[in-house]
Amino acid sequence: MSILSQLTNRFNPQLSKIAVSLIRQFDEQVSSIPDMLKLTLGEPDFDTPEHVKQAGIRAIEENYTHYSGMAGLADVREAAAAFFKQKYGVSYNWQSEIMVTVGATEAISATLLSVLSPGDEVILPAPIYPGYEPIITLAGATPVYIDTRETGFVLDPAALDKELQARGKKVKAVVLNFPSNPTGVTYDEKELAAIAEVLKKYDVFVISDEIYSELSYDAPHETLARHLREQTIVINGLSKSHAMTGWRIGFIFAPEELAKEIIKTHQYLVTAATTVSQKAALQALVQGINDADVMKEEYLARRNFVYDKMTSFGFEVAKPSGAFYIFAKIPAGYQQDSMAFCVDLAQKSKLAIIPGVAFGPEGEGYVRISYAASLEQLKEAMNRLESYMKE
Ligand SMILES: Cc1ncc(COP(=O)(O)O)c(C=O)c1O
Known part of the structure; x- marks a missing residue:
């Protein structure tokens, strides 16, 4: 056996349990079909606002091409603190409680x-x-999953309490994401307070991914940090709010005691976020503090359009109040295997949407539509879906 083939067996065994995301796999599979209309990826169809792009260009010209400090540029962290305080009402010390990361992913x-x-x-x-x-x-x-299908995709505090109690010390962390990808469902103040009441009883880390916070339609976004600052590590970023996916800028907001530990891993993973992108981020956070509003208005019109259409075709949908996704239950009488449904839809009607199973077994029987596409495209998509459903 060659050394190379021996090496392929010597990776971290955990890696063999990880596969390329089903979303990407499906997207690649259907991308080669001509005339395919894709509502697959969770990426804003808007371009980064012009003034933010110009700030990036200026940053290069002004030689912001060196490493920044590992937590990020001081002015960017200060701006992130001000943004968070103004929008969500929680204060973080920019010097010790905020980190600029390479997207929410990092x-x-x-x-x-x-x-x-x-x-x-x-x-x-x-x-x-x-x-x-x-x-x-x-x-x-x-990972231990709590099924939210019966509770409108919202985590039931009693179910959370039961799981935490039963599993005891084995549980190290709880991950929340709202507004949610894939369901668009979010939590209001009362719901978050109830969840926080439960979490307070346990010494678990709470990772609250609030990347869609600026795309909350029915009420202003409420952060978990307002209810549970001590235990919560808030994750956010500019990918969705400012259509800046390619700039790779995210943030961690956490109490100093937690942030000073996490920064070690951050440093050895990436050293620091890209300096040019950080300068663009500064512009987005300060001059562009309300840039998401224009996009949000547009997303809202699209949500209403797709929601009305999907429900009229017989899909059951928990009305999303944030993000840019519709998560819909495939009507009875159609193929219930979400992958088979989406492959057939793609082949026959040239419409690509994501099988719900990409979001875990609890997503089986559902499909996710990303409405981060123009109204024109969405109209065409709904026409294609309607003809498919009538076939
Ligand atoms: C819930 C959620 N978290 C994190 C990310 C990743 O964001 P970023 O592009 O900033 O890494 C996404 C992107 O789709 C997402 O939907």
Whole structure:
């Protein structure tokens, strides 16, 4: 056997339990079909606001091309603190409690890898964004899912309490994501207070991924940190709020005692976020503090359009109050295997949407539509779906 083939057997065994995300796999599979209309990826169709792009260009010209400090540039962290305080009403010390990361993705990885040891358990409400489980697995920990299908995709505090009590010390962390990918469902003040009441009883880390906070339609976003600052590591970023996915800017907001540990992992993963992107982020946070509002208005019109259409076709949908996804139950009488449904829809009607199973077994029987696409595209998509359903 060659050394190369021996090496392929010597990777971290946990890696063999991780696969490329089903969302990406499905997207690649259907991308080669001509005339395919894709509502697959969770990426804003808007471009980064012009003034933010210009700030990035200026940053290069002014030689912001060196490393920044590992937590990020001081002015960016200060601006992130001001943004968070103004929008969500919680203060963080920019010098010790805020880190600029390489997208929310690196914030998630740095946090989970800092917190978890082999054998630990992490509680997640399901269906859920598939970006957490692989890192939990890589750390040798085990995800434990709480099914939220019967409670409108909202985590029931009593179910959470029961799970935490039954599992005891094995549980190291709880991950929440709201507004949610894939369901768009979010929590109001009362619901968060009830969840916080439960979490307070246990010494678990709470990782609150609030990346869609600026895209909350029915009420202003409420952060978990307002109810549970001590235990919570808030993850956020500019990918969705400012259509800045490619700039890779995220944030961690956490009490100093937690932040000073997580920053070690962050440093050895990435050293620091890209300096040019940080300067663009500064512009977004200060001059562009309300940039998301224009996009939000547009997303809201699209949500209403897609929601009305989908329900009229017989899909059952928990009306999303944030993010840009519709998570819909495939009507009875149609193929219930979500992958088979989506493959058939793609082949026959040239419409690509994501099978619910990509968000865990609890997503089986559902499909996710991303409405981060123009109203024109969405109208065409709904026409294609309607003809498919009538076939
Ligand atoms: C819930 C959630 N968290 C994190 C991310 C990743 O964000 P970023 O592009 O900033 O890494 C996404 C992207 O789709 C997401 O939906």
